[in-house]
Amino acid sequence: MTRPPRSLMAQILRWHAIAVLITAVAVAGGVYLFLDTTAARIQHQTVHVHAQALRQALSQDATGRLHLTQDGTSAAVFAPGAGFAFRIVDPRGTVLFRSDSPILVPLAAIPLRDEERFFRRQSRHAFYAGASSPARVGSARVWIVVLQNLTHPDYILDDLLAQFLLYGLAIVTPVLLVLLAIDVLIIRRAVSPVRRASASLRTDDALPLDLRLHDDRLPAEVRPLARAVNALLERLTSSYRMQRDFIADAAHELRTPIAVARLRVEEVEDATLRATLRSDLDTLGRIVEQVLEIAELETVALDTAASVDLVAIATDGVASIAPLAIRQGKSIALSTGADSVMVAGHAAWIAKALGCLIENAVKHSGPGRRIDVTIGTDGTLAVCDDGPGIPEADQPSIFRRFWKRDRAASASSGLGLAIVAQVAEAHATRVVLASRPGRTRFAITFRTALMRR
Secondary structure (H helix, E strand, O other), rough: OOOOOOOHHHHHHHHHHHHHHHHHHHHHHHHHHHHHHHHHHHHHHHHOOOOHHHHEEEEEOOOOOEEOOOOOOHHHOOOOOOEEEEEOOOOOOOOEEEOOOOOOOOOOOOOOOOOOOOEEEOOOOOEEEEEEEEEEOOOOEEEEEEHHHHHOOOHHHHHHHHHHHHHHHHHHHHHHHHHHHHHHHHHHHHHHHHHHHHHHHHHOOOOOOOOOOOOOOOOOHHHHHHHHHHHHHHHHHHHHHHHHHHHHHHHHHHHHHHHHHHHHHHHOHHHHHHHHHHHHHHHHHHHHHHHHHHHHHHHHHOOOOEEEHHHHHHHHHHHHHHHHHHOOEEEEEEEEEEOOOEEOHHHHHHHHHHHHHHHHHHHHHOOOOOEEEEEOOEEEEEEEEOOOOOOOOOHHOOOOOHHHHHHHOOOOOOOHHHHHHHHHHOOOOOOEEEOOOEEEEEEEEOEHHHHOO
8 A cells, every 4th residue: 555645744854854864973973083083193193203202312432232212201211100101123123122011013014015004003002103214224124013092091192082972972962962953943943834724724624716826925826736736726716606597597487387387387288287287396496486585595695694584483483384285194292492582594595494394394204293393492403304214324414405315206306405594594593403204303593683793
């Protein structure tokens, strides 16, 4: 399975952390090489100076014999336990002069060349830096070998180097961590406009038609994407409006042919056929009216700030539908928690939503059933029936336009509950459905008039 890509922030931080780590290692390595080179140069310079001092102390007598005359300073440098040692050898490898300090490096491991050579050697017990310097004293040719024991307690350069790296690491590590923390803040601030733009599109409700991504504060790299999204939203909005206008215009144009058809139906002599045609035209007219109502809900912004009395609306709604319910052998009742319940809303559309709910209950509850309309003091309008209930699998779909459980049924348009849901949405609320066999309840809670600001 393909792994989803990391977030932009995570990718930037990941690669930046890798870059910082590589930089830190490179800087640490560079500093170490610099310090190590500097330490080697100092070591070479030190042994070179001591080798030159020994060269000045060499002399040859008339018999050709070499003599070494050390002053006090040279004797102190090469004293036992001082950390320095020397050997003066002839071309045959014979040691002519030596210090009292032992040298644990074999003479064969020391380069004897025609020019001065600096070297480092490691024995089992110590690590040495040395110089092998050729010299001519009278007619004699010798090599002056000077070694410094780098593990001697008096040699502190390696200790300073180790301490520098240790404390440098202790200082640099927190600085790098602080730098990464600052990077997190910087990146979060940089991508916050992108997060806000994403949040503006992420919603469970229907997107408003005028929704656009405002790219004023978006990063330059993201603006082309925002403009492309806005262009797509613009095309979708235009397409949706054209479709909505077409449906509304088509429904409006159907009114006249339906009215003409109603007049011509009255001329049909067969009473049965005339009644059937009249019923079909009534259903068609109802569908047209509901389509126009949905188009109006989508086009016109409703004024939902007026104070309306839910009890009065429910009383009128129940009174108008009661004859139909009684003719079908059903009972309908209204119960209220108060004589008047004032809510903020649009009276006409609340009445239409209530009418759709009651008609739906009458249509689907079955003969001998009871329909209860209740008004709560909290602004809740509920319609309940004791019919067969709505299957759980159908409940998410019943508010969709033109949805019908029985697609072959011609008496239902499938628009009534869609109108109810849209009226609720226009009042900043929603329809709550609770259904099981023997009880189905639709409820809408409106803002009470006292809650208006």
